[in-house]
Amino acid sequence: MYGRPALPPDFVSLPYANPDAPKGGRIVFGESGGFDSLNPFIVSGIAPAGLTAHTVETLLGRSLDEPFTLYGLLAESVVTDEARSFVEFTLREAARFSDGSPVTVEDVIWSFEVLGTKGQPRYATAWNKIATVEQTGPRSVRFTFKAEDRELPLILGLRPILKKAQWEGKDFTRSTLEAPIGSGPYVVAAFEPGRFITYAKNPDWWGADLPFNRGQHNLDEIRYDYFGNGGAVFEAFKAGAITSWRETNPVKWERQFDFPAVQSGEVVKSVIPHSRPSGIEGFVFNTRRAIFADWRVREALITAFNFEFINRTLNGSIPPRIDSYFSNSPLGMTPGAPAEGRVAELLEPFRDALLPGALEGYALPVGDGSEANRRAIRRANALLEEAGWSVQEGVLKNAEGQPFTFEILITNGADDIINAATIYVEGLKRLGIEARVTTVDSAQYKERTTQYDFDMTHYIRSLSLSPGNEQTLYWGSAGVTEPGTRNWMGMNSPAAEAMIATMVAARDQDDFIAAVQALDRILTTGRYVIPIWYSDVARLAHRRELKYPDRLPLYGDWPGFQPEVWWYQE
Template identity: 65%
Template sequence: MTRQYISILAAAVLAFLPGVTAAEPAHGIAMYGEPALPPDFDHLPYANPDAPKGGTMVMGESGGFDSLNPFILKGRAPWFLGPWTVETLMARSIDEPFTLYGLLAESIDTDEARSYAEFTLRPEARFSDGNPVTVEDVIWSFRTLAEEGQPRYAGAWSKIASVEQTGPRSVRFTFTEADREMPLILGLRPVLEKAQWEGKDFAASSLEAPIGSGPYVVEDFEPNRYITYRRNPDWWGADLPVNRGLYNFDHLRTEFYGDQGVVFEAFKAGSLSIWREENPARWMTAFDFPAVQDGRVVMEEIPHHRPSGMHGFVMNTRRPVFDDLRVREAMILAFDFKRINGILTGGTEPRIESYFSNSDLGMTPGTPAPKDVSDLLAPYRQTLLPGVMDGYALPSTDGSNRANLRRAAMLLSEAGWTVEHGRLMKNGTPFTFEILLPQGAGETATIANIYIQALRRLGIDATLRSVDAAQYSQRVTNFDFDMTEILRSFSLSPGNEQTLYWGSSGANQPGSRNLMGMVDPAADAMITAMVRSEDPAQFNAATRALDRVLMSGRYVIPFWYARVSRIAYDRAFHHPDRLPLYGDWPGFQPDTWWYAP
């Protein structure tokens, strides 16, 4: 399983929602307007309700795990353990920008202002041990996740003024401030069984899997080697319309390997069912092995309509070497995108030019801010970085990158750095830094090595440091790096998760995803404007304004993105012909797939 897909999952779990206009229970909620599907819908449009049940899908992933609790900071848990075994109050449709339909909850009630959200649980909802899902479980889960779980759960809880049980199966959350996304965020919170954790430390890493109500349970595992999930034959939700045609495999299994190269070899040998190829050049040249030639392996490109997100090298501004805007711009100039893209992808992929490239949410680089965007940014004009209003654009290259290196050298000189005996120095200290990557980073390590060679032409001594998965996770959690890889995948409805990524409150909070250490009141205000927007036009303007602030900060050296997902898989596996809006996104594979030899 690729890191791109894992990141997409993380983003999908964090996204945006709007809603009903009347204060009465509804079967679903959308960020703006009404859900596309009526209350009596039979199945999601991209699911096959006649899909056969059975078979095993085996996936591969580089790295490992030493914990089975995916909701806490300590330990490293398998990425898909949560989504496959633990359910939420509502389920997302990946065929709409941001719409949820009832799952554990049979209905949601809110008002026009989204000042509260009330959920009513289904009476038949059960955990895998047979115990009913109760309001007490919901309240305990939300509070415990916020107080002892990963930092991403705390933000929403801080906006809850009160929680009350309003009926045998109903719970109401009243909010402290306007935030149209809050009902949707709560709808996507995991619900755990309170009784399992009596007398236990929830925040302690362990190999005890949470008891959930989802379609699968953990059947067998060996840390850092494999984990197998078994479809629960007594799963309470199998016949719900939102689940009909989904979760068709009897078993799902993830095998763990040292690096992505080994994972690919395992797929070629027939040990794995599916492979996602992120390199278009390799897609064209490396799939000539016998299983492809004789038709046992199918190659498919799946289009999507989602934003590019951001993928590249992020600079840690907590480090003095990167707290100067001119230095960060010089780092971007030194990155020869044209050459690296040519080597790694054959030059086929477009560069990420904004955090929301490939969508209407992104800014137009190199152009002045339109009035609706400039009006939002106007109160912060005195503190905005150069390029926000004018529209910062990444440097172009002539193929040699010499001109950009000259510009980089000038900026470094302005920042007080001078070349002495071939080394870039400032106050007697050389310009040195480390690019931290996990072992098995593969393609990203190749990019780093090419980049390091270019930096030497400026007198900069950069080194690549590869560490094991556990050490990498610990160091990133504690911001103990100079530069590392960043991968943020976005939906068409970004919202409160943007605070976790870029918010000032997380700049020095261990475990937050604000890797660059960004502190910018304008960014905080634009995120607030996004979640308080009352219509798509306001939302788009706020998102484009945020995009301008992020790009002008020069925090990331962007790579490229793909307009399609490239997947190869055993021909015994199938998916519906009708593809969802988000394409190959969490909720598509393995959820909609089935086995038919």
């Protein structure tokens, strides 16, 4: 995205992959919930884990050791101009789908168009910025852009390439249990909807000897088993049915990993550090609901969230709190500090529309750590009164006499989140607020969040060191009414969209960082999410036969790390 790739043209493998890793073996993951579709590219249906990552390839592949750098995969070369007003890809002559047919320019053009017009909303943003598409050679295709966006060549390089002939005469927008024909290292070997899916290594995979792939995709079989909840998955791991487990609770990591397989060394505990942003996780307000439209109400509910007590109760106070969307990285704002320099310049034109703290400085409220949290409750009560709410006979009501009540929607099996929400609900009673926790299965959860049919829900957005076009899908105003975006909070901020436009147009790192820091201030002071905690390490427990390189990537345990660079060795 900026500067030059870190690896030379004749690189042997990615720096965090072991080119001499042995081949063979299997890994078994456990998932909560289920799936009912094998089309992961559309809004309808729930696709199984790993389908795109293991079976479908893109024109370029991402290195996890650089903020945003791509190397050739299906494409042997990429050409663009200094302004990045176009991009031209030339396919590798050897590129093949799993059925042996060649990957063609026709497949590329069709994939881009069908995803951009019929796929999930995240694909449409880039497609709508393309002015023309033309085949420029037997294996070459050029995309010319109608909008300035320096990230577009990279975004297009990461679009999945599907086989056009497979979909002729079929409705791409309908859920199906027919697996897509991809060119990736694995094929779907067996599945039972809602119970399991197995991916088997394709012995004729065309890309096994590419430098980008050396040391990757070493396992013969990758399997995902589905269970009713996270507790059942953990029990299956303890029993040996699951061979890798990602633990998010640091207290559980310390206290519950003493079962016989750990004591005997059959299971190994690995801690993987990373240098990526915290992202945002917590409870998101649906501002489409009138009850959450006032920022003072949202600030009051953030203030009433007793983070210090909840974190100590559930996590032993080990994980730090998320300060802002890009905290734990140079892209994050400094909590409490006023905007300065280029950041202040970018925000100044929107001064009248920004919420308090964006320019002056903002930090999350801090509780006293007690269960009562009286000082925070008093502050929250004052904010609610400013917003027109008052306690009447022990119940918080507005001027029309309507009580303050809402639902927190959570998917089944998210035990830590359910526990945090339950403690929060009890604390809200001190304000006269009646909140309730509702748990639903994964299918209902997806349907309701797709349609924004919730008051408050659990929310996660992982963010990279090179944010770009995807931020429009996360925070763009189209998501206020358009279903299926990731703008669950329903925010409509011209200032945020202007910062995103500045980010993707930036030509040097300083301007880019300033734009992201400005966006971070807009998002954080928007009070759209009650932030909880994040982990600056990943905690992976796995069978001792499963191994990974000593050299870890910049992004640590991130999609593309496990199982991609792992191997099996007795």
